[in-house]
Amino acid sequence: MIPTSHYLFLSLALFTIGVIGVVTRRNVIIILMSIELMLNAVNINLVAFSRLVGSAEGHAFAIFIITDAAAEAAVGLGIIISFFRNRETLLGDEMDLMKW
Amino acid sequence: MADERIPFATHAESTVLGADEIVLNMGPQHPSTHGVLRVKLRLDGEKVIGSECVIGYLHRGVEKIAEHRSYQQFAPYVDRMDYVAAVSNGLGYCEAVEKLLGTEAPLRARVIRVILTELQRIASHLFWLGTHALDIGALTPLFYCLREREEILKIFEKYCGARLTTHAFRIGGLQYEAYDELEKDVERFCKPFDKRVDEYESLLTENRIWVGRTKGIGVLTAKEAIDYGASGPVIRASGVKWDIRKAMPYAAYDLYKFEIPTGQNGDTYDRYIVRLEEMRQSRLICLQAIENIPTGPIMGKVGKVLKPPPGEVYHAIEAPKGELGYYIVSDGTTQPYRVRIRPPSLINLEAFDKMIRGHLVADVVAIIGTLDIVLGEVDR
């Protein structure tokens, strides 16, 4: 039997790695991917708790999170494409103009 | 501020998306450029906004060779230009030299020339249809077309021993008498042939995908076609009723009745329809010709050594691909002073840039195909 806390530690590890990716990397695509990683870590939590209490509500929330991740990826990549088209760069710290 | 804009990457290899324009190189090693044509395409996304054809990879200096060969010796070389329609090339050259000499081949020779040339036209169009359909992705018509073309090549083989580079005609007439069953063979081929053309049509003409791929693609209006000097099916599909067989009859074409098929839109689809119809007309010409092949000599009075009087001549025939012209200058010796050949493929290829602009990359193969170019002829 695997204790629920192990799922939480796994989730925590993935989440922290995701945070590290977001705050240290310069490449916007990697930042987006790290965000996906964080969302994913949350999903593990939800499903583990769902298993613990024996209800499917956690699954439902996980599905909402995946939906959200899809929406975020679509819009985020759209922004990246238009940004890249205008500035020829993918680096987050070069995104320093509010208005062109 | 606005001027600090970082310039777009403009070289092709840097990026797929970042640049507004990329340059794509098609060929000379590419399965659908029909030989060694190289096309440089300027693309905006998938849209072609400009193109440049780079030719010459198959240049063999045919015209220069002519200056060091006697008139008869040069005749086999012309077969190697449009190797898909060698008989037509030979006809043009022989008639041009005959014109220079001021003689004409006897009627029997001219009728047999017409039969063989029309068969060659059918063979060339069949080969075009098969490869064009293959380029657009239809695999099967190729095999049907080659099946019929094989029959024609067998007739050539029986007549002169060669299938592809036939060297079928001689200056002044024919070297070989027609073999006994020529009429029968031609008839056996021609009688069911229109059914065969219907068969190809049933595979392609009404096919949604085929129509979608060819209608409205590579449009050339009548005026543009004339301006570019296009000829053959390319100009006829644009609605210009121009066929040298009717306009300036040569060989024995004035004896036979046939139609000049024309299109209206000048797009790839119309060129396809026109060529199919031309095959049917060629079949009719063959059938008319074999009905009554006149008797008589097959060789006119020309000497063993040809020394045309000084002067120049331009003679054009309607080759399968268009106007095939020979401009020969004689200085009175046994060798031509200058031979200039007007290959229809080259002149038609000039219109490529006009036709491709605004279309997508995938249409490049359709348009190269529809122009029916043979690189041996383009580069000479």
Place this chain on the structure above:
Amino acid sequence: MLMNIVHYLISIWVPLVCAVIIVAVLPLVAGYIVLMERKVMADMQARLGPMRVGPHGLLQPIADALKLLIKEDIIPDEADKAIFWVAPLISVTAGMLAMSALAIGPWFQIADLNVGLLFVVGIGALGIFGIVLGGWASNSHYSLLGALRSAAQLVSYETAAGMAIVGALLLAGTLSTREIIQAQDDYGVWFIFAAPVGFFIYVVASIAETNRAPFDLPEAESELVAGYMTEYSGFRWALYFLAEYTNMVVVASIATTLFLGGWLRPFAGMPIFNFLDFFPTLLMLFVGAYCFYRAPKQPVKVQKMFMVAVGLGIFLVGAILAAPLAPSVNSMLPGLKPGLHGAFWFLLKVGLYIYLFMWLRFTFPRYRFDQLMRLGWQFLIPLSIVNVMGIGVALVLHRQWGWSHWTAFPLTTIATLAVAGWLGWADDKSEKEHPMVGET
């Protein structure tokens, strides 16, 4: 006693054996599908096809596989070596993994998953990574363009295929492959008759998903040389080929399971048609007899013997298929008949579906990319949504309002077809008004 042993075997070992069989046999099957394709193509194009290796080219796939095995495996200098190396494996693995939830006959299934059909579709779709990564890693324009096209095409048509599947799933009310087939047995008709439009959508979308003509743009020879496989050679190239044919088998199996009644015999519920049980044996007898008929005409003695051996093998298969028809055998092993005959019917349907693919390939020219996208997004996807709604309405009419099958389903089918006609018309019109191509 016997039954106990059988049950034990079924519970533990059958999945394992099935898995081994799939991994071991699928490459061979793929090879023979290639041979079948070449033979079918030859037949349609008035020629003979492979005839040299083995009688009637029967050993051609083996020879081809051997040749590809010993060919040099070229990795381009500028390629991303690791990804280039691993990409074809991803494609093959995804295809084979997808096979695991499919039920080839009531016996032959590795795992009857709760989410069976979704598993097949989802895992099968992962194969796209092999294509995209391989195309990217090759570091060649043609490969990259082919890969991108492939990805765009797959994503677009996956939607339509998914919606078509949803239509049939509504009818079945379950995702488990086994229960879907059971549902068709209970209904008395295959779902192709209840949802013909859905089947049509699935056929088109599955051709596009497997990159087959007329949607074979990612490997369009006349434009992109060989698409994402351009830089591959030798066995790695063969793996891509294997993946492509595995995917064909997978989509054909999905279509068979969902729309064509899976392992069910035609008219399974009607005892009048029980004589169809003899069809498998008769078919095998016919094929075997043909082999014997051709045997003396082979040029070499070895080939004659080979042909006879093939004939005998097919007779043996026929005999095995005939065995459960004997009452004594049937009473001893009651599971034998559905198992063997189920597998036969399933494979026959898969074969026919693949034959349809080939037929279309050799008949149609190729779409242009914008036309392909237009067909997918402007015709198939709206139609598939309407189809799902139509089936929903039919189910409500049937289950809630008590209409009979025979009125509810034809009615909604006709309505869906009307929408399809309208969509096609509107699509043509919009294409005329906003052509993708034109002067610049």
Place this chain on the structure above:
Amino acid sequence: MMLDQIVFYFFATLAVISAVLVVTRRNIVQSAIFLITALLATAGIFLQLHAEFLFIVQVILYAGGIMVLFVFVIMLINLDLSLHQVQFNRQWWLGLLLSLVLGAQLTVAIAVGRSGLPMGEPAPATMLEPSTQLVGKVLFTEYMLPFEVASILLLVAMIGAVVMAKKKV
């Protein structure tokens, strides 16, 4: 159940290693590949948790859908350029430090709070067995409104993405 533990620890290790590689790789394509691995490993953990439907949703949507989008965009965008740039920003040490502090805090929180978790057997596996049906029921009864809102969110995102990625309007 030995098998259960092997499966869990295998997938957990795989997920963590891939996640580390995602944020440390120089090449974006490799990052994307490792993200796919991490997501698939998570899917495996879902399967181990008897969340079959979620497993397949993860495979189809995350690994099959979102990641195809990522890979697609990465390939559209020039790579050579970003390969030779500095990969981490100037405050990377500070970010790393703070992230680790956050991680430590959460670890402590879990370590302290885990005694409060209902210990012992989780609900029997059979309770969640037909996970597809269960999820469907929950989604379409209790969470109907959020479900519809999510669909609108997707629609908005789709339109937004199209508008964003469009060339000059």
